[in-house]
Amino acid sequence: MEIIVFGQLTDITGSASLQVEATADTDTLLRTLQRRYPQLTSSKYVVAVNKKIITANTAVSDADTIALLPPFSGG
Secondary structure (H helix, E strand, O other), X not given: OEEEEOOOHHHHHOOXXXXXXXXXXXXXXXXXXXXXXXXXXXXXXXEEEOOEEOOOOOXXXXXXXXXXXXXXXXX
């Protein structure tokens, strides 16, 4: 499963693209990523599945596009 990482989160992960074993849902995926990159636990970011920001646990598959997005600021 590929995860795309944006912004300052790449400083934590060391890459803009991550590979992890397939998981059933986003909660499991986030636990896996936080074990691998403990700094993610204290970082603020949102998760997008197939270009839609999610706010609750969501089922995922290898075919889904998953992204970790840092907070947005605009003007």
